[in-house]
Amino acid sequence: MKITIIGTGYVGLVTGACLAELGNDVFCLDVDQRKIDILNSGGIPIHEPGLEEIVARNRAAGRIQFSTDVAASVAHGDVQFIAVGTPPDEDGSADLQYVLAAARNIGKYMNGFKVVVDKSTVPVGTADRVAAALKEELNQRATQAEFSVVSNPEFLKEGAAVEDFMRPDRIVIGCDSSAQGEKARSLMKKLYAPFNRNHERTYWMDVRSAEFTKYAANAMLATRISFMNELANLADHVGADIEAVRHGIGSDPRIGHSFLYAGCGYGGSCFPKDVQALERTAQEYGLNLLILQAVEAVNARQKQVLGSKIQARFDNQLVGKHFAIWGLAFKPNTDDMRAASSRVLIGELLRSGATVAVYDPVSMEEAKRVFELDFYDAPELLENIRYASNPMEALNDADALAIVTEWKAFRSPDFDQVKARLKQPVIFDGRNLFEPAVMNELQIEYHGIGRSVLTRV
Numbered sequence: 537m538k539i540t541i542i543g544t545g546y547v548g549l550v551t552g553a554c555l556a557e558l559g560n561d562v563f564c565l566d567v568d569q570r571k572i573d574i575l576n577s578g579g580i581p582i583h584e585p586g587l588e589e590i591v592a593r594n595r596a597a598g599r600i601q602f603s604t605d606v607a608a609s610v611a612h613g614d615v616q617f618i619a620v621g622t623p624p625d626e627d628g629s630a631d632l633q634y635v636l637a638a639a640r641n642i643g644k645y646m647n648g649f650k651v652v653v654d655k656s657t658v659p660v661g662t663a664d665r666v667a668a669a670l671k672e673e674l675n676q677r678a679t680q681a682e683f684s685v686v687s688n689p690e691f692l693k694e695g696a697a698v699e700d701f702m703r704p705d706r707i708v709i710g711c712d713s714s715a716q717g718e719k720a721r722s723l724m725k726k727l728y729a730p731f732n733r734n735h736e737r738t739y740w741m742d743v744r745s746a747e748f749t750k751y752a753a754n755a756m757l758a759t760r761i762s763f764m765n766e767l768a769n770l771a772d773h774v775g776a777d778i779e780a781v782r783h784g785i786g787s788d789p790r791i792g793h794s795f796l797y798a799g800c801g802y803g804g805s806c807f808p809k810d811v812q813a814l815e816r817t818a819q820e821y822g823l824n825l826l827i828l829q830a831v832e833a834v835n836a837r838q839k840q841v842l843g844s845k846i847q848a849r850f851d852n853q854l855v856g857k858h859f860a861i862w863g864l865a866f867k868p869n870t871d872d873m874r875a876a877s878s879r880v881l882i883g884e885l886l887r888s889g890a891t892v893a894v895y896d897p898v899s900m901e902e903a904k905r906v907f908e909l910d911f912y913d914a915p916e917l918l919e920n921i922r923y924a925s926n927p928m929e930a931l932n933d934a935d936a937l938a939i940v941t942e943w944k945a946f947r948s949p950d951f952d953q954v955k956a957r958l959k960q961p962v963i964f965d966g967r968n969l970f971e972p973a974v975m976n977e978l979q980i981e982y983h984g985i986g987r988s989v990l991t992r993v
């Protein structure tokens with residue numbers, strides 16, 4: 537099938553590469569010449585396990601091409617996927633300017649029937665706006681060409697994007713019931729057939745429900761995390777261990793084990809923005825989503841939890857103190873630092889007069905870019921960040937270690953070395969990687985999230 541993907545970011549590039557891998561003829565369009573140049577020279581602009589190999593294999597086989605040529609991209613695909621960003625606007629609502637610009641571009645050049653697929657996460661009602669933008673462009677050209685706008689939200693996770701796309705839990709497709717909608721449905725059915733032959737994992741629904749499903753999923757996951765984080769903070773006070781509680785409740789199949797990990801808050805490009813956008817949608821209809829307001833507030837507080845624990849442990853005297861930080865990305869297996877908890881912690885430490893040595897397996901370059909933005913008002917503080925060459929080296933002469941991201945490489949360190957390098961053996965663990973009892977035996981002072989068991993040496 538001939539497919540065009542508009543936007544070659546995380547979602548667009550993974551979608552394009554995976555669809556090419558299944559034998560489709562894929563045209564990837566982006567407005568960012570730099571990204572297209574990287575892709576055309578054999579590189580990939582993001583860190584995503586397994587993606588580079590798939591892109592290289594399909595490029596060599598001539599099944600995927602990258603370009604900034606809008607007319608050629610519209611001419612290419614019978615199915616046009618819109619996978620551009622939908623960042624938060626100033627009021628938290630989803631900014632649709634890129635989605636609508638992509639739609640207008642399709643309308644400017646299309647001559648025959650096109651299925652236009654909203655892959656981006658977009659508020660309920662966006663498909664109607666995309667259809668209106670297409671019509672407007674067609675009217676301006678006095679051209680009549682048929683189309684159908686389909687909602688096919690994406691549920692992949694960064695760091696596991698290829699695996700998630702290739703082996704989806706579910707495929708949600710929203711089509712309308714017009715003749716064009718039926719035509720679109722049969723094309724989408726054909727396109728997704730290799731993923732689930734009997735379509736046992738495809739959920740067909742109306743367009744608005746499909747749009748809503750995406751926000752409902754992210755909002756539910758964010759809610760579980762904030763709920764557990766709030767309980768973890770209570771566990772710290774009452775002397776319970778949130779990890780034991782997590783196992784205890786997760787074994788109830790009505791609750792399940794996934795996404796119940798307490799930590800130093802959720803980040804990334806999606807949960808924060810999608811929770812906010814859903815709240816704004818509700819406000820447009822005069823409704824307040826009270827649970828989601830609390831989810832956001834709890835998460836904002838949770839991102840400060842490591843900083844607060846460190847302040848308390850050092851009696852609010854951080855001037856001249858030095859901390860090692862393991863993990864900068866918002867989660868493992870990505871270099872993405874959007875809304876990462878590390879940024880809140882490092883902001884707190886530096887602005888309180890401390891210095892830090894940071895280490896992340898892949899986000900070191902991204903960190904330099906991001907910290908310039910975070911400390912635009914106090915650039916002298918950038919001098920107080922040292923970029924370590926490996927996790928152990930980051931520990932040298934630090935007053936404590938703080939762990940923000942649960943990279944595998946941090947899970948079984950040589951604790952003798954950890955103790956030898958730190959000034960004193962103190963660990964603040966924002967992802968509950970270690971067992972308090974083991975830390976106790978090792979004579980390491982351990983501050984987890986909701987683990988209550990605290991040992992002082």
Ligand SMILES: NC(=O)C1=CN([C@@H]2O[C@H](COP(=O)(O)OP(=O)(O)OC[C@H]3O[C@@H](n4cnc5c(N)ncnc54)[C@H](O)[C@@H]3O)[C@@H](O)[C@H]2O)C=CC1
Pocket residue numbers: 542543544545546547548565566567568571619620621622634637638655656657658690691692693694805806
């Ligand atoms: N990142 C993720 O894990 C997931 C993201 N999503 C959603 O997918 C959408 C895309 O997200 P990402 O891929 O992370 O964004 P991204 O920011 O990585 O990529 C978007 C790309 O679109 C390009 N672009 C913008 N306007 C364009 C236009 N008119 N024509 C062609 N290209 C254009 C940009 O240059 C950029 O390369 C968002 O709505 C997001 O919420 C959904 C599921 C997972």
Ligand SMILES: O=C(O)[C@H]1O[C@H](OP(=O)(O)OP(=O)(O)OC[C@H]2O[C@@H](n3ccc(=O)[nH]c3=O)[C@H](O)[C@@H]2O)[C@H](O)[C@@H](O)[C@@H]1O
Pocket residue numbers: 657690691692693694695754757761794795796797798799800801802803804805806807866867
């Ligand atoms: O819409 C999106 O873009 C995507 O958002 C999330 O994916 P992602 O943001 O890549 O990462 P997650 O693995 O969901 O983690 C998000 C944040 O939650 C935190 N988290 C996750 C799970 C948990 O139990 N506890 C917890 O604190 C992680 O550390 C991370 O900061 C969803 O999991 C995807 O299904 C969805 O497609």
